[in-house]
Amino acid sequence: MSQEINSPFRYAGGKFYARKLILEHLPEHSYYVEPFAGGASIFFAKFKVERNWLNDIEKDLINCLITIRDYPNQLIKSLEGEEATKERHAYYKNEFKPKTDLERALRWFYLNRTSYSGIMNMQNCYWGYGPKYSMRPENWPRNILRSSKKLQGVKLTTNDFEEVINNVPDNSFLFVDPPYYNADQEKFYVHSFNKEDHYRLCNVLNANTNRIKFLLTYDDNPTIRELYDWAHNLHEKEWNYTINRTDDQKNGSNKKGSRYKGRELFIVNFDSLKQIELFGDELNINKTRKKFF
Numbered sequence: 001m002s003q004e005i006n007s008p009f010r011y012a013g014g015k016f017y018a019r020k021l022i023l024e025h026l027p028e029h030s031y032y033v034e035p036f037a038g039g040a041s042i043f044f045a046k047f048k049v050e051r052n053w054l055n056d057i058e059k060d061l062i063n064c065l066i067t068i069r070d071y072p073n074q075l076i077k078s079l080e081g082e083e084a085t086k087e088r089h090a091y092y093k094n095e096f097k098p099k100t101d102l103e104r105a106l107r108w109f110y111l112n113r114t115s116y117s118g119i120m121n122m123q124n125c126y127w128g129y130g131p132k133y134s135m136r137p138e139n140w141p142r143n144i145l146r147s148s149k150k151l152q153g154v155k156l157t158t159n160d161f162e163e164v165i166n167n168v169p170d171n172s173f174l175f176v177d178p179p180y181y182n183a184d185q186e187k188f189y190v191h192s193f194n195k196e197d198h199y200r201l202c203n204v205l206n207a208n209t210n211r212i213k214f215l216l217t218y219d220d221n222p223t224i225r226e227l228y229d230w231a232h233n234l235h236e237k238e239w240n241y242t243i244n245r246t247d248d249q250k251n252g253s254n255k256k257g258s259r260y261k262g263r264e265l266f267i268v269n270f271d272s273l274k275q276i277e278l279f280g281d282e283l284n285i286n287k288t289r290k291k292f293f
């Protein structure tokens with residue numbers, strides 16, 4: 001079975017559509033860390049190395065990953081006979097009161113698979129399942145089992161990012177994907193991330209830069225460019241993606257899907273272009289190269 005799989009979750013701000021661009025920038029490493037794991041789409045998409053650490057401050061998300069890692073069959077059993085309907089979504093969202101970690105994982109998994117864009121901030125968690133575009137419940141067990149396999153041996157924690165970055169072993173590689181600087185991402189996540197957090201992140205990466213390698217992704221704006229003027233390289237990246245009608249509440253027409261453009265900065269503290277030379281340049285990445293110094 002291929003080690004490179006899709007995340008078990010749908011996740012707002014997830015890097016699923018940019019994964020090819022990101023994978024090209026990864027240096028050789030044997031310890032991989034995501035301090036802001038979310039749906040961990042890069043961890044699931046990449047080749048698994050010897051040691052791995054996924055962290056996110058969102059406790060229910062990590063509880064669901066721990067359940068998938070350690071109790072996949074129990075989770076599958078608790079989902080048995082489940083249907084993806086608006087009524088069940090409303091039930092899990094408003095009525096179901098989990099009493100155990102397994103029940104918390106069940107609720108999280110069900111809502112994540114059936115909500116618009118996988119948004120799990122309950123104020124914006126709406127029904128958003130479409131049988132044509134979303135993974136059907138009969139396929140959930142397979143998804144859980146293959147994710148469980150990949151998660152074996154992976155460290156899963158719910159710390160603040162600063163604690164993680166200060167404690168990763170020397171020579172670790174970190175894929176760092178914080179909430180965007182421009183705040184409209186706040187509605188997606190349970191925990192808000194303010195300006196001070198962005199500065200904290202910059203400081204802790206700077207303080208550890210000589211002992212780790214990192215790839216940081218951000219929305220492109222002058223403050224971020226200025227904050228990271230000490231980093232080695234800054235690349236402007238663009239990719240296309242489509243959101244299917246059933247997963248796009250703004251689009252009420254019969255069109256198949258809406259096209260969007262993802263645009264971000266990849267900030268690295270090492271020469272990631274070497275990697276691209278190794279893996280080829282089919283995406284014309286060198287054209288968008290921007291060197292600060």
Ligand SMILES: C[S@@+](CC[C@H](N)C(=O)[O-])C[C@H]1O[C@@H](n2cnc3c(N)ncnc32)[C@H](O)[C@@H]1O
Pocket residue numbers: 011012013014015016035036037038039040041042055056057058159160161162177178179180189190191192193197
């Ligand atoms: C952009 S998302 C990560 C998406 C992920 N890369 C993916 O592909 O699905 C940012 C994540 O940061 C988490 N987060 C917010 N504040 C945090 C903090 N102080 N420490 C650790 N994680 C935090 C959020 O819960 C959210 O899951």
